[in-house]
Amino acid sequence: MLKSIWLNSIGWLKSVSSMVFKSVRGAFDVNFLISLVLALGIWVALRNETVWSTFLGDADREALQIAFNMRVNKTLEGTGPILFLNLDDSVWHGDDADSPPLAYAPRNVVYSLLKAAYGEPGYPRPKVVIADFDLFWRTPDKGPEDQIDALLEQWGKDPDAPLLILQREVMDGDGSRLNPASIRSSPRDHYIREAPQHNIVWASAIFTGDEVVGARYYEHFLCLKSEHSVDVVANTALYAVAGRSATSPRQAIEQVNSAMEAPRRFCTDGSKDRFELPLTGRAPIDFSGRGSLINYNSMPPDGFDYTTPDLIAADMFIIPAATVSMDMISGLASNNGIVIIGSASLTARDRHMSVYGLMGGSLIIANTIRGLEVGGVVHRLHWYIEAIILSGFVTLIVLAFWYSRQARDFMIPIDDLPWYAKPFRLPLHLTTNPVIMKILIGITVFWLGAFATYYMLDYGLWIGFAAPAYAAALNEAREDFEELMENLREKRAHRK
Numbered sequence: 088m089l090k091s092i093w094l095n096s097i098g099w100l101k102s103v104s105s106m107v108f109k110s111v112r113g114a115f116d117v118n119f120l121i122s123l124v125l126a127l128g129i130w131v132a133l134r135n136e137t138v139w140s141t142f143l144g145d146a147d148r149e150a151l152q153i154a155f156n157m158r159v160n161k162t163l164e165g166t167g168p169i170l171f172l173n174l175d176d177s178v179w180h181g182d183d184a185d186s187p188p189l190a191y192a193p194r195n196v197v198y199s200l201l202k203a204a205y206g207e208p209g210y211p212r213p214k215v216v217i218a219d220f221d222l223f224w225r226t227p228d229k230g231p232e233d234q235i236d237a238l239l240e241q242w243g244k245d246p247d248a249p250l251l252i253l254q255r256e257v258m259d260g261d262g263s264r265l266n267p268a269s270i271r272s273s274p275r276d277h278y279i280r281e282a283p284q285h286n287i288v289w290a291s292a293i294f295t296g297d298e299v300v301g302a303r304y305y306e307h308f309l310c311l312k313s314e315h316s317v318d319v320v321a322n323t324a325l326y327a328v329a330g331r332s333a334t335s336p337r338q339a340i341e342q343v344n345s346a347m348e349a350p351r352r353f354c355t356d357g358s359k360d361r362f363e364l365p366l367t368g369r370a371p372i373d374f375s376g377r378g379s380l381i382n383y384n385s386m387p388p389d390g391f392d393y394t395t396p397d398l399i400a401a402d403m404f405i406i407p408a409a410t411v412s413m414d415m416i417s418g419l420a421s422n423n424g425i426v427i428i429g430s431a432s433l434t435a436r437d438r439h440m441s442v443y444g445l446m447g448g449s450l451i452i453a454n455t456i457r458g459l460e461v462g463g464v465v466h467r468l469h470w471y472i473e474a475i476i477l478s479g480f481v482t483l484i485v486l487a488f489w490y491s492r493q494a495r496d497f498m499i500p501i502d503d504l505p506w507y508a509k510p511f512r513l514p515l516h517l518t519t520n521p522v523i524m525k526i527l528i529g530i531t532v533f534w535l536g537a538f539a540t541y542y543m544l545d546y547g548l549w550i551g552f553a554a555p556a557y558a559a560a561l562n563e564a565r566e567d568f569e570e571l572m573e574n575l576r577e578k579r580a581h582r583k
Contacts, residue, residue, distance in 0.1 A: 115485065118485075118562065118563070118566045119481075119482075119485045121562055122481055122484070122485055122558075122559040122562045122563055123478065123481050123559070125555075125558045125559060125562055126477055126480075126481045126552075126555035126556065126558055126559040127474065127477065127478075127555070129143065129554050129555045129558050130473070130474070130477055130552065130555040133147070133554060133555070134467065134470065140297055143554050144554070146529075146533055146551070146553030146554055146557070147536065147551030147552075147553050147554065148299075149533075150533055150534075150536040150537040150540060150551050150553060151380075151537075151540055151549055151551065152442055153537040153541075154537050154538075154540035154541040154544060154549070155383045155384075155442045155443070155544075156442075156443070157537075157541045158383070158384050158541060158544060159383075159384065159385070159386050159443065160384070160385055160386065160388075160399050160400045160403070161384060161400065162400050162401040162402055163384060163400075163402070163457055163460075163461045163545070164461065164545075165460060165461045166331075166402060166456075166457050166460040166461055167214075167331060167402060167422060167423040167424060167425070167460075168402045168403075168404065168419060168420055168422060168423075168424040168425070169402065169403050169404070169424065169425045169426075169427065169453050169456065169457065170213070170404045170406060170416060170419055170420050170424060170425070170426045170427070171403075171404065171405045171406065171427045171429070171431075171449055171450065171453060172200050172203075172204070172406050172408060172411050172426060172427065172428045172429075173393055173405055173406065173407050173408060173429070173430060173431050173432075173447075173449075174192050174196065174197075174200075174408050174428075174429065174430035174432065174435065175393045175394065175407050175408060175409075175430070175431070175432055176188075176393075176432050176433075176434060177394070177407075177408075177409060178192060178193065178196050178408050178409075178430075178432075179192065179430075179432055179434040179435065180434070188434040191226055192220060192430065192435070193228065193231070194226055194228040194231035194232055194235065195228065195230075195231040196408055197218075197220070197222075197231070197235065197428070198231045198234045198235050198238065199408075199411070200408060200411055200428045201216070201218065201235065201238055201428065202238060202413070203411050203412060203413045203415075203416050204216040204249070204416055204426045204428060205238065205241075205242060205245075205248060205249070206248075206249070206413060206416065206417055207413060207417070208245065208247055210417050211417045211418070211420075211421030212247070212248070212249055212417065212420075212421065213249050213416065213420035213421070213424040213425060213426045214249055214250065214330055214331050214420075214423050214424060214425065215249055215250045215252065215326070215327050215330040215331060215424075215425040215426070216249045216250070216251050216252070216425075216426045216428070217252045217254075217323060217327060217425065217426065217427045217428065217429075217449075217452065218251065218252070218253050218254065218428050218429075219254055219292070219427055219428060219429030219430075219437075219448060219449045219452060220254060220428070220429065220430075221254060221255050221256050222235065222253055222255075222275060223253070223255045223256075223270075223271070223273035223275050223276070223289075224271075224273065225274070236275070236278075239251075239275065239278040239287065240278060242278075242282070242286065242287060243278055243281070243282025243283060243284060243286060243287055244282075244283050244284060245284065245286075246284050246335075248284065248286055248336070249286070249330075249336065249426075250286055250287075250288070250326065250330035250333075250336035250339055250340070251286060251287045251288070251336075252288055252289070252290050252323055252326050252327065252330075253279075253287065253288070253289045253290075254289065254290065254291075254292055254323065255270060255273075255289050256270075256271075257269065257270055257291065257293075257309060257311070258270065258271065259312070260310075260312070262291070262293065262306060262308075262309030262310055262311070262377075263310060263377070264310050264353060264354050264357060267309075267310040267311055267312045267317055267354065268309055268310070268311055268312070269311065269312040270311065284336065284337065285336065285337040285340055286335075286336035286337065286340075288326060288340050288343075289320070290320060290321055290322060290323040290325075290326050291306065291308070291309045291320050291321070291322055291323065292305075292322065292323045292448065292452055293305070293306040293309060293322075294306075294381070294439055294448075294451060295378060296439075296440070299440075300440055300441065300442055301439050301440040301441075302381065302439035302440065302441050302446070302451050303380065303381065303442070304378040304379060304380055304381065305322060305324065305378060305379070305381050305451075305455050306322060306377055306378045307321070307322055307325070307350070307374050307376070307377055307378055307379065308320060308321050308322060308347065308350045308377065310350075310353075310354035311354075316355060317351075317354045317355050318351065318354075319347050319350045319351045319354050321343050321346070321347055321350075322455075323452055323455075323456075324452065324455040324456045324459050325343050325346070325364055325459075326339060326340070326343050327425055327452075327456045328364070328366065328372070328456060328459050328460050329342045329343050329364065329366060329367075330425075331423050331425060331460065332366050332367045332368055332369055332423075333366075333367045334367060338367065342364065342365050342366065342367075343364065345365060346362050346363060346364040346365065346374075347362070348362070349361065349362035350362055360375065360376055360377065361373070361374065361375045362374050372459065372463045372464060373463070373464065374464055375464070375466075379464045379465055379466065380465040380466075380549075381441075381442075381451065381454055381455050381458060381465075382454070382455075382457075382458020382459065382461070382462055382465050382544055382547065383441060383442045383443060383454050383458065384400075384454055384457050384458055384461075385399055385400055385403050385450065385453060385454050385457065386399070386441075386443035386444075386446065386450070387399050387405065387431075387450075391405075393405065393407055393431065393432075394407055394409075395407065395410070396410055396415075402457075403453065403457070404419055405431075425456065427449050427452060427453055428449075429447065429448065429449025429452070430447060430449065431446070431447030431449065431450055432447070435447065437449070439451060441454075458544075458547075461545055461547075462544055462545055462546050462547030462548070463546075463547040464547055465544065465547050465548070465549060466547065466548065466549075467548070467549060467550065468543075468548055468549075468550050473550065473552075476550070476552070477552050477555055477556075480532060480552055480555075480556050480559075481555075481556070481559045484528055484556065484559050484560050484563060485559070485563060487524065487528065488521070488524060488560075488563040488564070488566070488567060491521075491524060491567075492567065492570065521563075521564040521567035521568055522564065524560070524564065525557070525560045525561060525563075525564040528556065528557070528560040529553065529556065529557045529560060532552055532553055532556040532557070533553045536550055536551040536552060536553060
């Protein structure tokens with residue numbers, strides 16, 4: 088059915104084009120227009136997220152995956168150190184590894200990590216601390232919970248304390264405009280509302296994806312139900328990027344709150360969801376829509392030992408909870424560092440399928456922050472640039488098939504060559520075969536897209552023309568086969 092529709096469409100395009108252009112056998116005949124229209128049509132469709140998530144976008148997604156794999160653990164310019172304090176298996180199981188894991192991270196360990204990240208007044212401290220677990224519900228560990236309360240109160244009064252970003256669970260809706268989420272109130276809410284220095288905030292860290300990569304995108308913001316209207320909460324990465332460059336946590340929170348005005352209107356009445364995050368000392372970051380691709384860049388290698396401190400890039404440290412000390416954090420994170428307290432353990436039940444395989448949520452947050460700082464929001468090239476480049480690709484594809492047809496016309500048939508010359512002619516004979524050419528062009532465009540994306544991701548850009556270029560090559564191959572069959576019919580007619 089689809090094949091007949093496609094053939095009928097080609098025939099219609101050919102007949103219409105013949106009325107305008109003189110149909111001659113050449114590089115840029117009517118078939119060139121058909122190839123160009125087919126390629127541009129598929130390209131336009133693929134710029135829609137729904138179409139891109141279908142089989143038509145498989146090749147481009149695979150090229151993007153290869154670009155991420157080539158960039159893994161690359162030291163990035165324009166960012167700073169990130170320390171991931173890992174609540175590993177020993178924390179969840181305690182001294183007895185054979186015992187059932189705890190239902191929550193022991194609060195005495197959580198308190199000690201928060202205290203170490205808070206640092207000592209008068210000594211170097213990180214700029215941002217992210218607590219990647221829900222502190223808004225209290226566990227039965229009353230003593231450590233009271234210590235955490237005291238630390239949060241002290242944190243909110245300290246003018247030199249880092250920006251503290253807390254996570255919390257959202258309920259009910261998915262955070263979209265038509266289905267806003269909600270949160271449970273907590274006794275710890277007042278530590279945010281009443282912090283004299285306005286240096287504590289809560290944020291979201293929601294990832295979405297498809298059946299292959301469960302954490303391919305991150306949500307820029309979530310729409311929330313409030314008592315009187317609809318509110319909005321920003322993603323953790325936005326606060327972290329603002330906090331790294333701002334002169335104070337208060338300024339960072341104000342910058343994000345200012346950026347959230349447009350999303351708040353969007354969540355209320357469906358206005359435009361484009362917004363800009365102003366930053367201190369650098370260009371603002373432009374956002375569009377609720378989410379965008381995670382610019383992956385870091386992953387512990389296979390066999391990575393989570394039990395000892397180690398680094399996976401020059402600016403990305405992983406430190407197990409048992410070895411954390413205040414002096415270590417002060418030394419490693421003093422240069423505008425970000426500290427993430429979370430877990431990469433399977434026991435934490437916070438594992439997601441990323442472009443690098445299963446990854447803890449805290450490491451995905453680290454990837455999101457690093458990618459956002461370096462390249463901004465990942466998006467495709469501007470449409471007119473892509474259209475020009477794709478038109479150039481189609482022109483080269485048409486020329487390649489045309490020159491191969493010319494070469495076949497001038498080549499002596501391989502059967503008429505002496506036996507010792509056939510091995511030398513065989514490669515040329517194969518490369519002028521329409522099927523082989525179609526495959527080679529598809530592979531070439533695929534890898535060009537992967538390598539170009541590898542470099543462009545530093546600027547938040549990616550490119551991919553695999554499906555449109557393959558469609559153009561397929562149409563040119565069809566034209567070649569029609570010409571070959573026509574020549575064969577003419578030869579048979581002459582023999583008769």
